[in-house]
Amino acid sequence: MLHPVDRICMLVENLGIMRNVWKTHLGTEVAYDPQYHDNARVEVASFISEPPALVLDVGCGGGATGKILKQKFPGIRIVGVESNPQAAEHARQFLDEVICEPIESAPVRERLKGQLVDLVLLLDVLEHLYDPWRSLLRVRSWLAPGVRVLASVPNVRNLVTLDDLAAGRWDYEPNGVLDITHVRFFTKASLRTLFEETGFAVLEMTPIFRPEAVDPYVLARRPGRLTTRNLSISFRNREDLEDLYALQYVIDARASAPELAEIVGATREPEGAHL
């Protein structure tokens, strides 16, 4: 026979409600969690058709995505940047080099020693940063014009989050859109602005779906309108409907022309840690 408190805890856990997630998933010493840091982004690999010679994987975690990229394109070099020491240590077995420092202070330019990066990955990184704008400027300063950047960022305008918010819920979770370590939230439009204001040209923003996560929320779908338990929301067209279903966007951008980057960078490029 379980103690009543344990039974309630079990019940709460079964309901999928994590209490006190701040105690376990937030703080100065966040442990390396293979499930969290070793999430191989196969769908992001699908955006890469040509083998890049040198990849900079910012926020490489345990190196899982780098590992599948190396399988897909044998012979490519990958340099990772990761602030979590345990994750960085784990990533060293897959990547060619791992810089274990936060993006704001990582000595990437020094460690690259003039090698030209072909592709930058920023997978689920920007939403964890207090100042993603200056961090992107910093990334931009490492790159030649035209270098490709692939970033993935959660879309806060998805039906699951909207429906919960409409009901007054904004529950931080150990992962997902409302991951408790997220400090910035973006929509499709604000993501585009984020990149365009920091020296990048956005070519494409591809929504990433998990229909099986969103569909249960939809009670009725009529032409032009969706109804969830707590919300009735109209959509203008297919893109708009897809936006409601998108849990993430993959941003395909290029470092834009040098004049712009210099103008923007000259006034703002921070040296050393900046938070």
Next chain:
Amino acid sequence: MPPVSRNAPCPCGSNKRYKDCHGAIAAPSHPEAQPPTVDATRSAREGTETSYRPSGPDWDHLSDTERTACSILMQRALKQQLAGKLVDASASYSEVLAQAPNTHDALHMVGAIELRRGNLAEARQLILAAMKLRPPYPDIEHNLRMVEDLLRASRVDAGRAPVATEELCERALSILADLALRPTRPGRLQRTSRNDRMESGQGPVHLIAGVLNTSDEGAWLVWRLATLLAPMRPTVWLSAADPPEVRADVRIRSLAPDVGDFPRDGRLVFVGLDIDCAEWIDLTDAQRILIFCQPAAPSLYLDQLRAISRDGSRPVHLLFPSQAMAARFGAGYSALPPPIEADGRKSESVHERVASVGSTSAVGLIGRLWQGTSPSDDAEFLRHVAGSAGLLEIYDPGALRYTLGAEPAVRFWRRGASALRSFVSEVDCVLHVANKWWLEGDGRELFMAMAAGTPVICPRGSMFAEYIDHGVDGLVYDDRDEAIELLWALRRRPAWGMSLGRSAHAKVAALVAPARMAHALEEFVLGERHPIEPSVASKVRQLAMAK
């Protein structure tokens, strides 16, 4: 029994016309959940405070206070139901039934809600209980028929996995054909069209494109039809506030029924079924209603066709992208291939590249249409496909990015208005997949590939298979193993693929030649004679042979 004319007195004895009484059509988001009580429905829709009263002796035993309470509850329930809040509506109806278990309309509506949720046995019990309290009328008879048909359909499937709503609705399409649709038989049509002409001459033509076909690639059909029908000076109606593109040659209007902006008369041509017309369709006096039935979920067919045809009180004419699809609705419907532009033939240089490479060929796949049942099997099959051809290129890959993103021999194309043309001409063949007919798309990609001289490998069960002569201008496969064998064969003999592609190009060029298309579409819209030849395939074969 409903009277012959909707303007005749209602058989319930209310002294109202049938169409204003039991034959009224509410604004159903889902036809089977249509609230029956006209006054209450109307007041709920308009937000006025006319209170609900049952049209029978259901509440005679209640006190005045109880009656008022029930009336408020019923009103709330109807409002909730009309707003699509089925859970809340069901709860409100249950409160009424707790006080007055014999409330006919509440029983009927809870039954309708259960039907919507797929709880067929409950739905049947509730509707039968409701029917014991009143003489039957069309709405409730229809709902009962629908429940029983769906029950029958689900019994056929007993032992298999539970059937999804869409699949049940697919089987109910035959009821729909009885109820709402009149096939265009040559003799009938002659009469109708002569009447049409005598009554009205040539009314204006309205292309109604609704919300989803505006800014995405699917808009091609709307604009293509507008171009082909340009001599009839059609008006294009879109529900988006800002038309995505302004075109000098087409009049674009915004569909806004709440301010009275909707087509009032003439020939209404619906482009696709993803159009919300429940608000205004009853108010139009159309001479002729036509629908381009682009693949849509069967539940949408049920919803939209019932609304547009006013439950069968006016004829609608349907045009399908293939005979195979039309046949699902019964005999006598028309078919016309997707009206693509057939230019953009694959250049000879691409052929040369194929011939010189030889050892690998690129097989194209339209990812959006890939709605597999078992992800691991599918991934395995697609890896085989990539291995057999040497390279698999996937256009608009969607969820396939998750399963195949790390494969070196798979490339992904993002969706884009101009990307499709380069995609279909760059690959060496296109593999078509068809798990469910309503997920097959409108055939545009397939026809564009053929027009570009790229042969299509199509499953025999596809609704587009009728356009392909196996071994002549494309390939047809029965199962996945056969598809893999065909891919190997094509890879070994690139010249064979090229000759298939040339025939495919010739066939499509004849089939969708602009003059022929424009003529066929004009006949369909005007209804002057039987619009489209019943057997496109045989006609095409003749054309191809004559060449």
